[in-house]
Amino acid sequence: MARIGLLTISDGRDFVHRDIADWARSSEDAIAAALEGAGHEVVRAPELVWTNELASSQARLVAEARPDLTIFNYSVWAFPHFSMLAADATPGPLVLLSNIDPVQPGMVGMLAAGGALDQIGRVHGRVWGDVADPATLERLLVHVRAAQAVGGLRGSTFGRFGGRPMGMYTAVANTDQWLAAFGVDVEEIDQWEIVRRSELVSPTRAKEGREWLEKHANVHYDGKQLTPELLERQIRSYHAVRELIDEWNLDFSGIKGQPELTTHFTTMDITEAFLNDPYDWEGPKPTHVTATESDMDAALTMQILKLISGDPVLFADVRHYHADRDIWDLANSGQHATWYAARSDDPAENLRRVHLYPEVFFFPAGGASVHHVAAPGDMTLARLTRHSGRYRMQVVRGAFEDYGDEVNxxxxxxxxxxxxxxFTRMDVPADEFLSRFGANHIHAVPGDYVAELEQVCRLLDVDFQRLGG
Ligand SMILES: C[C@H](O)[C@@H](O)[C@@H](O)C(=O)CO
Incomplete structure (x- = not known):
């Protein structure tokens, strides 16, 4: 649920305003009802804005409620300087909304206000139409979701476990830039804390976690790389990280893993999969975005996708392009959230398709890798990358595909x-993708969130780059 501010802007001539006030108020009623019907809280300015004094005072009143997004409503001709004063008193994201009705010049009011805001470089969105029309409401809700995501980042903390993995420049970002651009602080935590605290997790807890995985997933012990003891070590690591998340109030995280933990302790695959999942062996829980290889821009992208969609987010390597099928194998080095196996609310349904295999030669410390083939469906794939220090969001639509057990x-x-x-069909030619995409990792959520990402980019002053679009 978002908190949405709502102000209706009117004509500055008292005799005109008097005549159109009921019309303007009823349009505001309709907007409030539509947004409340969609499950949001609406903070309405007590009075319609028809003087310069009301522009500032009403906007300040609404701003005091700290809305995620503020809507200026135009259903009548509205003096543009009221919008300018109200915008100045509105610190957060702004949308101008106009009905399209020939009886009153509301659309003219929106265009005049929008042009004025453009002149001073004030970012704002514009939506037009009847909010009772589901398509118009949906266009408005795109802005609501984008604003919620941007607001959700501000004041949050990323937990960075370990530093730059295996020389990956694309996995590390400038913390000053993160705070200034996104409002995100970075807490550095040594991986030693995972090792130390994992020893302190109760044996019963580790055993119960292992038994739950043995019951619901398919565990392939080999007596060397994957033993019950190593699986319990992975479960202990998960609890150690959960404890650190609580202690440091972390909102999302990344774990370096390679090479120290994967060579000498165990992989973080179980930890990362179940942090990203909406459940673990102890029951349902909120997802906690966690990037493999402590990839900061991956985690930031994932957190945005989570805040927009509410779903667990996929982290993957862009591992292989099957040219004969024009599909990509997005295969992370050991884990995807298990939710992606069937995208079911029932963990058992997902885990039935999950195989815990002994880790491969890259990771001599052993443990289980989390194998499954992602369930089919439409996806939005995205990744924040940087060009000459400037952030850009690279976005592509696509679909996960399933070819049956044998071909898979x-x-x-x-x-x-x-x-x-x-296995992913991306709506972009392979040549274009490989020549433009700025990282080895990509992220995905089910559904179409391209419009939300575009708005997020406008609000964050990040370049939006649609690949294949
Ligand atoms: C094989 C390497 O150790 C992997 O970690 C590598 O393929 C990656 O995941 C790079 O992102």
Whole structure:
């Protein structure tokens, strides 16, 4: 649920305003009803804005409620300087909304106000139409979701476990830039804390976690790389990270893993999969975005996708392009959230399709990798990357595909079978993708959130780059 401010802007001539006030008020009633019907809280200015004094005072009153987004409503001709004063008193994201009705010049009011805001460089969105029309309401809700995501980032903390993995420049970002641009602070935590605290997790807790995984998933012990003891070590690591998340009030995280933990302790695959999942062996829980290889821009992208969609977010390597099928194998080095196996609310349904395999030669410390093939469906794929220090959001639509067990296995065996796979058809030619995409990792959520991402970029002053669009 979002908190949405609502002000209706009117004509500055007292005799005109008097005549159109009921019309303007009823249009505001309709907007409030539509937004409340969609489950949001609406903070309405007590009075219609028809003087310069009311422009500032009413906007300040609404701003005091700290709305995620403020809507200026235009159903009549509205003096543009009222919008300018009200916008100045509105610190957060702003949308101008106009009905399209020939009886009163509301649309003219929106265009005049929008032009004036453009002149001073004030970012705002514009929506037009009847909010009773589901398509108009949906266009308005795009702005609501984008504003919520941007607001959700501000004042949050990213937990960075370990530093730059294996020389990846794309996995580390400038913390000054993060705070200034996104309002996100970075808490550095040494991976030693995971090792130290994992020893302190109660044996019963680790055992119960292991038994739950043995019951619901398919565990392939080999007596060397994957033993009950190593699986329990992974479960202990999960609880250690959960404890650190609570202690440091972390909103989202990344874990370096390679090479220290994957060579000498165990992989973080179980930890990362179940942090990203909406459940673990102890029951349902909120997702906690966690990026493999402590990839900061990955985690930030994932957190935005989570705040927009509410769903768990996929983290993956862009591992292989099957040119004969024009599909990509998105296969992370050991885990995808298990929710992606069937995208079911019932963990058992997802885990039935999950295989815990002994870790491969890259990771001599052993443990389980979390193998499954992602369930089919339409996806939005995205990634924040940087060009010459400036952020851009690279976005592509696509779909996960499922070819049946035999073909899936044949495809998965061409790369690293033991890792999870999402066979993905992307709406972009491979040449374009490979020549433009600025990272080795990509992220995804089910559904179409391109419009929301575009708005997020406007609000954050990030370049929006649609690939294949
Ligand atoms: C094999 C490497 O150790 C992997 O971690 C590598 O493929 C990556 O995941 C790079 O993002």
């Amino acid at each position: 296995e044949q495809l998965a065996r061409q790369s690293t079978f033991e890792w999870p796979h999402a």
